Amino acid sequence: MTDPGRLELSRDEMRALGYLVVDTLVEHFERMGEISPAGRGERAELESLLREPPPEQGTDPADLVRFLREQVFTRILHVDHPRFFAFVPSPSNFVAVMADALASGFNGFVGSWFSGSGMAQVELVVVDWLRQFCGLPEGAGGLFVSGGSMANLTCLAVARHVRLEDRMAGAVVYFSDQTHSSVERALRVLGWAGEQLTRLPSGEDFRLDLETLRRAVAEDRAAGRRPFCVVANAGTTNTGAVDPLADLARFCRAEDLWLHVDGAYGASAALAPEARAALAGLEEVDSLSLDPHKWLFQPFEIGCALVREERWLVETFRILPEYLRDVHRSEEEVNFCDRGVQLTRNFRALKLWMSLKAFGAAAFREAISRGLRLAEVAERRLRESGCFEVVTPAQLGVVSFRYAPPDLAAEEAEAINQRLVGAMLADGYAVVTSTLLRGRTVLRLCTINPRTTDQEIAETVRRLARLGENLPG
Numbered sequence: 001m002t003d004p005g006r007l008e009l010s011r012d013e014m015r016a017l018g019y020l021v022v023d024t025l026v027e028h029f030e031r032m033g034e035i036s037p038a039g040r041g042e043r044a045e046l047e048s049l050l051r052e053p054p055p056e057q058g059t060d061p062a063d064l065v066r067f068l069r070e071q072v073f074t075r076i077l078h079v080d081h082p083r084f085f086a087f088v089p090s091p092s093n094f095v096a097v098m099a100d101a102l103a104s105g106f107n108g109f110v111g112s113w114f115s116g117s118g119m120a121q122v123e124l125v126v127v128d129w130l131r132q133f134c135g136l137p138e139g140a141g142g143l144f145v146s147g148g149s150m151a152n153l154t155c156l157a158v159a160r161h162v163r164l165e166d167r168m169a170g171a172v173v174y175f176s177d178q179t180h181s182s183v184e185r186a187l188r189v190l191g192w193a194g195e196q197l198t199r200l201p202s203g204e205d206f207r208l209d210l211e212t213l214r215r216a217v218a219e220d221r222a223a224g225r226r227p228f229c230v231v232a233n234a235g236t237t238n239t240g241a242v243d244p245l246a247d248l249a250r251f252c253r254a255e256d257l258w259l260h261v262d263g264a265y266g267a268s269a270a271l272a273p274e275a276r277a278a279l280a281g282l283e284e285v286d287s288l289s290l291d292p293h294k295w296l297f298q299p300f301e302i303g304c305a306l307v308r309e310e311r312w313l314v315e316t317f318r319i320l321p322e323y324l325r326d327v328h329r330s331e332e333e334v335n336f337c338d339r340g341v342q343l344t345r346n347f348r349a350l351k352l353w354m355s356l357k358a359f360g361a362a363a364f365r366e367a368i369s370r371g372l373r374l375a376e377v378a379e380r381r382l383r384e385s386g387c388f389e390v391v392t393p394a395q396l397g398v399v400s401f402r403y404a405p406p407d408l409a410a411e412e413a414e415a416i417n418q419r420l421v422g423a424m425l426a427d428g429y430a431v432v433t434s435t436l437l438r439g440r441t442v443l444r445l446c447t448i449n450p451r452t453t454d455q456e457i458a459e460t461v462r463r464l465a466r467l468g469e470n471l472p473g
């Protein structure tokens with residue numbers, strides 16, 4: 001390094017490091033399918049590998065990249081791997097990865113127009129593309145945040161402000177027992193007490209049941225409480241179920257309730273024509289969360305909060321401190337710090353802008369359709385195997401199932417299903433996780449990676465069947 005006190009590299013050093021990083025990433029993308037998605041490390045092993053006092057002297061960054069490549073990135077679950085079917089995968093794309101490098105390299109500040117006008121305009125445009133994909137009316141708007149959790153928090157803060165003027169006494173929020181924990185966490189952070197949160201039992205199909213909701217709202221009104229907001233799902237994490245959005249929108253309008261939809265997982269599927277019927281009603285919500293780092297193929301972290309009227313964001317979040325007086329100059333200029341929680345914000349929009357521009361929305365549509373179809377392939381394979389019970393069919397790229405050969409007692413089957421996740425991790429071919437549905441352990445495959453092949457699905461099911469057969473009940 002020419003002058004380490006300036007934390008600077010020479011042109012040649014920068015180029016050499018940059019090329020090494022790019023080569024490392026290209027190899028990751030190119031060879032991913034050849035390695036296991038299930039890298040892991042034990043705590044003790046990682047402690048001895050990584051624990052050290054703060055390093056006083058420098059190390060050649062090329063050696064650090066090599067160390068990371070061999071010792072750290074080998075010990076992670078690869079969420080972008082074509083055989084990663086657990087939780088919700090993040091099958092990112094290389095253009096977006098390079099865009100993240102650009103955004104970080106230029107270190108743009110997208111909190112204000114003053115500091116980042118070009119970037120703020122890109123964000124406005126990309127958010128508007130998402131609005132159009134989801135069918136929200138003109139006048140709706142939003143911003144990018146870290147992910148679905150922050151998007152839920154942002155939308156629910158807007159709901160509280162717009163509907164309640166932040167006065168929460170007696171105000172009740174309703175959601176189904178299939179709702180993601182980030183919703184409850186957001187409500188708690190916003191100050192709701194446990195008794196103001198009504199978790200309704202979902203119906204047979206794991207969807208919010210309108211009649212159950214109607215009764216709960218009527219009872220609360222009769223008891224003097226203030227029904228305020230319904231949180232519905234556009235794709236639950238457990239099963240991909242979509243709550244009856246159009247009916248809920250009608251009900252909420254009639255009852256003067258805010259309808260927030262958590263579409264962190266599933267709303268992106270609105271791009272694909274096959275998913276539109278399932279998502280009907282999405283265009284009628286008051287607010288919507290979606291997560292481009294899930295089914296829009298972006299690397300972490302990018303979530304999006306959309307609200308029906310863009311001005312609500314400013315009404316909720318804007319504060320004008322004196323040290324930002326140079327920032328607030330004209331109403332034309334959009335200051336994203338006035339629209340959410342963060343002041344300092346990076347250029348998250350760039351990766352989605354660059355990948356949508358580079359591949360085109362048609363390619364994204366096709367990639368989403370593949371994920372939908374792969375879940376159907378998985379369902380078919382599971383049914384054909386003779387040893388799996390399909391618990392919920394392929395919906396929005398998720399299928400849930402249990403190992404349950406006809407001659408196996410229920411208790412033994414439960415024990416085997418609980419052990420199958422670990423057995424599959426040890427096998428290393430694919431990563432699959434479990435959940436609980438109506439008290440029973442079920443496995444689920446989330447098949448949204450467009451680079452997964454039918455053969456990989458078939459082989460995963462075959463291995464699960466073989467592992468199940470060899471596990472003690």
Ligand SMILES: Cc1ncc(COP(=O)(O)O)c(C=O)c1O
Binds near residue numbers: 147148180182263266
């Ligand atoms: C339905 C749903 N909502 C919210 C979240 C939280 O999103 P994030 O992890 O991006 O904060 C998830 C994450 O898997 C999800 O599936």
